[in-house]
Amino acid sequence: MRYAYLGPEGTFTEAAAAVLATSRARADAELVPCASVGAALTAVRTGAAERAVVPIESSVEGIVTATVDDLAGGGDVLIWAETRLPIEFGLLAREGTTLADVKTVGGHPQAEGQCRRWLATNLPGREWVPLSSNAEAARRVGEGDLDAALASAAAAPRYGLTVLAPDVHDRSNAMTRFVEVAPPGSLPPPTGADRTSLAAFLADDHAGALMEILTEFAVRGINLSTIQSRPTGDGLGSYFFFIDCEGHIDDARVGEAMMGVRRVCAEVRFLGSYPRCDGGRTQVRRGTSDAEFAEAAAWLARLRYGRP
Secondary structure (H helix, E strand, C coil), X not given: CEEEEECCCCCHHHHHHHHHHHHCCXXXXXXXXXXXXXXXXXXXXXXXXXXXXXXXXXXXCEECHHHHHHHHHHCCCEEEEEEEEECCEEEEECCCXXXXXCCEEEECHHXXXXXXXXXXXXXXXXXXXXXXXXXXXXXXXXXXXXXXXXXXXXXXXXXXXXXXXXXXXXXXXXXXXXXXXXXXXXXXXXXXCEEEEEXXXXXXXXXXXXXXXXXXXHCCCCCEEEXXXXXXXXXXXXXXXXXXXXXXXXXXXXXXXXXXXXXXXEEEEEEEEEECCCCCCCCCCCCCCHHHHHHHHHHHHHHHHCCC
């Protein structure tokens, strides 16, 4: 089983891929580094890998737009599982480097967002160099192209670096959620602690468009854990909403909500139903269980057709 991930070696995504592979007892999983989120997802679409692991949400910076946009726009893959990891950066540099020597610092844009105040306080005025991953920044430091990188301390020995400053962060409890993506096929069965992801594309930009979408979930007692607007790229005023909701598409309330959203949107792209990594049970409000939906459908059938 080949797992493509945002590389090179030493990224937090590699650690997440190892966690997900281990959780499925795939001791022989081959972890394949890719140059970008898009390249990892393309590896699954083309059959070069059976799975891809990519970051999707940061507790500090919100959704990872490269992942969300690719999933919503690319199609042909589904989220199969998720995990989350605490994110602790180190400032990595070559042996003998001091803070005064650092003129350029590289890393993923999410890393800068999570360490912005630390950088302003400890390295004011230094040039920030955005790169595809933090480990790529570490690799560039090892090659002499950069002075320092924000990356996992575990990446230091891989690229012959030292940890110039440990525990670099603005918030000590930062977490990132990673998802395992697979080709379309059978979904993981409902567990009672599930998450469903979708992208809802507006038919047109009008007053109340978002409320129409939210209402479909609210009236069925479905909690949304994430909702984020993103431009489609087709012009100003053209948007889609990335949505994470509690529950599984096989739950009656979630299925009906998705049908409702489909009626009011130009398009809805289902991105997967999968177990939540936090283990939190889905809260089912009175009147929204599968049994209650079935009883209501039977009641309507009796009214319509006189069935006993």
